[in-house]
Amino acid sequence: MSTTNVFSSKGSLAYSELRQLILSGGLAPGSRISQYELADAMQMSITPLREAIRRLSSEGLIVMDTHRDSRVADMSASEAAELLEVRLALEPSATAMAARHRTTADIGAMREAAGKLLPVNRVWGEEAITAHREFHRAVYVASHNSIMIKLLDDLWDKSDRYRRIGLELPSGAEPRTIDLNQHHQILELVAAGDGPGAAALARTHIADSLTASVTGALEEREKAELEAPASAD
Secondary structure (H helix, E strand, O other): OHHHHHHHHHHHHHHHHHHHHHHOOOOOOOOEEOHHHHHHHOOOOHHHHHHHHHHHHHOOOEEEOOOOOEEEOOOOHHHHHHHHHHHHHHHHHHHHHHHHHOOHHHHHHHHHHHOOOOOOOOOOHHHHHHHHHHHHHHHHHOOOOHHHHHHHHHHHHHHHHHHHHHHHOHHHHOOOHHHHHHHHHHHHHHHOOOHHHHHHHHHHHHHOOOOHHHHHHHHHHHHHHHHHHHHHO
């Protein structure tokens, strides 16, 4: 029994570390995973790493072929669009729930997170992405709906890969002060208990976000890649 628990613990650690490497861009989309090299770099044995790879394959973050080789899943316009659609469906509802169920402690957590916000652009980079996520999580955690929180946590994990692409687009250099100010407006609407108003602004905020522009950029990139061989001929 104790051996099983230790193995499970090591597998969970490998899963957590490998998942973070993928989501942060430490392992590039489409890159081949050399299991022994990665196990050595992560200072663990191959067995828990393989367990982690299987788990991440079931989540769609790793692709395994018939020869047991594996690679980081590519990023695509279709997945970016689906992630955005789901966020538009879920997060405004979670924001409305937050306005109904928020506590004094929740409002304090949101205000603290809002105080760390920076424009999500190329200038502030990773620091802004982290602060941005912490604020949005403080809002949807205030919904006190555990299933919604879990769904949005997973959604934000997967969306962060695309958010980083957004920083490299031309729009990633913009000041984005409107986007920044909307966070504070959402906070005040939630604090005031205005669910419909908070949900409507959250929907506008998501639709106009930097990540929303990633889908179009990826579509253009994929189209160019498809046309490249024909133009070469």
